[in-house]
Amino acid sequence: xxxxxxxxxxxxxxxxxxxxxxxxxxxxxxEDVALLDCDVEEPNxxxxxxxxxxxxxxxxxxxxxxxxxxxxxxxxxxxxxQFAAIACIKGKVLTFPELCHGCGGCILACPAGALSEQxxxxxxxxxxxxxxxxxxxxxxxxxxxxxxxxxxxxKSHAQNGQINIIDSPPGxxxxxxxxxxxxxxxxxxxxxxxxxLNDLSLAVEMVRVLGLPFAVxxxxxxxxxxxxxxxxxxxKIPIILEIPxxxxxxxxxxxGRLVLESLPHYMExxxxxxxxxxxxxxx
Amino acid sequence: xxxAVSSKGENPDSPLDERFGRAxxxxxxxxxxxxxxxxxxxxxxxxxxxAGIQSAQNVVNAGAGVVITGNVGPKAFQxxxxxxxxxxxxxxxxxxxAINMYKQGRLSTAETNNIEGHWV
Numbered sequence: 001x002x003x004x005x006x007x008x009x010x011x012x013x014x015x016x017x018x019x020x021x022x023x024x025x026x027x028x029x030x031e032d033v034a035l036l037d038c039d040v041e042e043p044n045x046x047x048x049x050x051x052x053x054x055x056x057x058x059x060x061x062x063x064x065x066x067x068x069x070x071x072x073x074x075x076x077x078x079x080x081x082q083f084a085a086i087a088c089i090k091g092k093v094l095t096f097p098e099l100c101h102g103c104g105g106c107i108l109a110c111p112a113g114a115l116s117e118q119x120x121x122x123x124x125x126x127x128x129x130x131x132x133x134x135x136x137x138x139x140x141x142x143x144x145x146x147x148x149x150x151x152x153x154x155k156s157h158a159q160n161g162q163i164n165i166i167d168s169p170p171g172x173x174x175x176x177x178x179x180x181x182x183x184x185x186x187x188x189x190x191x192x193x194x195x196x197l198n199d200l201s202l203a204v205e206m207v208r209v210l211g212l213p214f215a216v217x218x219x220x221x222x223x224x225x226x227x228x229x230x231x232x233x234x235x236k237i238p239i240i241l242e243i244p245x246x247x248x249x250x251x252x253x254x255x256g257r258l259v260l261e262s263l264p265h266y267m268e269x270x271x272x273x274x275x276x277x278x279x280x281x282x283x
Numbered sequence: 284x285x286x287a288v289s290s291k292g293e294n295p296d297s298p299l300d301e302r303f304g305r306a307x308x309x310x311x312x313x314x315x316x317x318x319x320x321x322x323x324x325x326x327x328x329x330x331x332x333x334a335g336i337q338s339a340q341n342v343v344n345a346g347a348g349v350v351i352t353g354n355v356g357p358k359a360f361q362x363x364x365x366x367x368x369x370x371x372x373x374x375x376x377x378x379x380x381a382i383n384m385y386k387q388g389r390l391s392t393a394e395t396n397n398i399e400g401h402w403v
Contacts (some may be wrong), residue, residue, distance in 0.1 A: 078340070084333020089343045089366045096358055099333050 001283060002164045004183040006207075008199025010170035012189045013219035013243065015039075016253060019048040020260050024270035025163055026133045027260075032162035033133050037102050037177040038151045039169040040123060040138035047256050049130035057125045059138070059153045061102040061146060064117035066093050072135040077106035078116060082150070102149060110205055123150045127157060136163075148178040155179070172199075172206045179205065186214040187240070192224035200206065204235065217241035240276040243269060286312045286385060287347035288378045293321045295379040297306045301353025304335030310378045311345050314386075320345075335359030337399070343368060351390065360396035372397065 005018040021047075030067040037045040046053075064086060073091025085099035086106050097120050107115045107193065111268070123140040138154040140147050147169070155178075168179035181184050186207050190200040207214045216232050221242040232239050243249070243266070251254040252262045259266050289306035291298045300306035307323040322345055327334040335355070339362035342350055350363060353374045363370055371390040375380040384390050 083335040085328070086363050087336050087340055089340055089362060092365055094362060094365055096333070096336065099358075238333075 002158055002166055002183040002185075003163075003167040003277065003281070004168050004180040004186045004212075005189060005224045006168035006176060006180055006186055006190045006203060007170055008201070008203035008206075009190065009196055012170075012191050012196060013165055013217075014170070014189050015045055015048065016219065016243075016249070016259065017187065017189050017217060018165050020258055020266075020270055021043050021273065022049070022096065022133050022165050023258050023260050024249070024267070024274060025165075028094065028267065028271070029274055034157065034159065034162055034164045035130075035133055035135050035167065036154050036164055037135070037137035037155060037167045037265075038175075038176070039167055040140040040147050040150050041044065041169065043137035043139060044126065045167050046126070046135050046137055049133060049134040049135055050260055051128040051130045053126050053128040057127075057153075059119050059123050059125055059150050060119040061100065061122050061149050062104060062117040063097040063100040063102060064095055064106050064179065066095060067114045067116070069091075070112045072112045074111065076109045076111065080105045080109040085113045096171050096247075100144065101146065120144050125150070125153050125157075145163070147175045151175055151178040155182075157186045172202045176203075177206070177210065180212060181210065183212060186212050187217050187277075188214055189219055189241075190228055191220050192218055192226070192228045194227070196224070197228050200228060201231065201280055204237065215240045215276075215280065216241075219243045220245040238276075238280075241269065241273045264267035265281045284314045284348045285346050286314065286351055286382060287322075287342040287345060287351045288312065288381050289350075289352040290321075290378045295319050295382065296377055299351070299353065299373055299376055299378050299381050301374050303355045303359055304338045305354040306338065306352070309342055309345070309347075311342075311347060312382050325400075333358070336362055339363050339366070339368075343355070344397060349385070351385060354398045355393060355396050356398055356400040357396040378398070 016121035025031040026033045037043040046087040085096045085281035087094045136152040136157040164236045169175045215238045222244040289300040290308045290310045291300045303391045311320045327337045339359045343366040349369045351371045370393040
């Protein structure tokens with residue numbers, strides 16, 4: 001079973017929820033858990049879980065390589081490319097590997113066989129453990145913009161028969177869609193502020209288009225205003241977690257520690273979350 | 284020889300658009316017979332990536348030997364250079380004024396891209 005923790009707005013507490021939920025599920029509910037950190041531009045779940053890395057694997061993207069002797073300059077490669085990653089001007093082909101999404105269309109389209117696959121490294125997938133929790137995270141190469149294939153590689157470690165928690169990147173664009181796609185449930189974490197509400201409504205639109213069951217969790221729930229709750233009421237979206245504004249949580253977070261390890265009275269919140277998740281997701 | 288000028292509108296009295304890849308139009312001016320045509324570039328105006336590359340292909344296909352614009356990024360410049368198209372820089376004027384400045388030899392030529400790409 002795959003549960004994605006996502007949000008429109010960044011910094012709302014996805015990682016806090018994902019890591020503590022994983023901890024709760026393993027230590028208290030005795031479930032088999034994997035935490036897949038798909039925020040590959042800035043993975044940090046492993047820091048909170050003090051993961052031990054067991055294996056590092058390169059992730060590559062196939063990009064076109066041109067044999068100029070075979071190229072006839074017909075331009076079919078450039079016509080098929082939806083990403084402007086290959087240009088044909090005056091019979092001369094130029095490739096832009098950093099724009100390539102690795103679909104392989106140009107190689108199929110080339111009638112002269114002048115294009116072949118070349119490997120471009122976009123990042124690594126690190127697999128490890130934190131006690132009995134399996135941890136996987138992607139590390140995008142610095143300066144790289146093509147994160148969806150790496151997110152796909154991280155998600156390929158999700159296994160049946162265990163709970164896979166997917167910590168999604170923020171926003172509502174391709175990397176997020178790649179992270180939440182195919183999940184059984186999405187928990188959208190937000191904060192009760194105008195920014196939180198605006199970005200939550202965008203995220204709600206996204207998960208509705210994708211047809212995924214979802215609910216909302218409100219972090220720092222004692223600040224801001226009532227607009228997020230009002231919105232959820234009007235849209236009939238269940239709120240299944242509320243974590244209050246608490247200096248102690250911020251303090252633990254800044255030291256890279258889990259809330260549940262240092263502030264055990266929050267256990268009840270995660271127990272409730274677990275029970276509600278069990279209700280909405282058929283196991 | 285033809286000049287392609289990035290433009291905010293469809294005729295030579297429109298303001299020059301300082302953006303190359305995201306310019307909505309290019310005014311193509313033929314120096315030999317003093318005529319103007321307009322290329323619609325709105326497809327690239329909205330494209331998520333590679334606007335500079337596509338725009339460069341557009342002006343090359345229109346037969347331009349010179350591009351007049353405000354800013355050119357690295358990839359667009361690479362395509363223009365590979366096609367032997369010269370890049371001249373202008374800003375804060377109409378398309379017509381830019382063409383006249385070019386005729387008088389008052390526009391500077393860019394030897395490299397003058398800005399970094401926006402898409403990263």
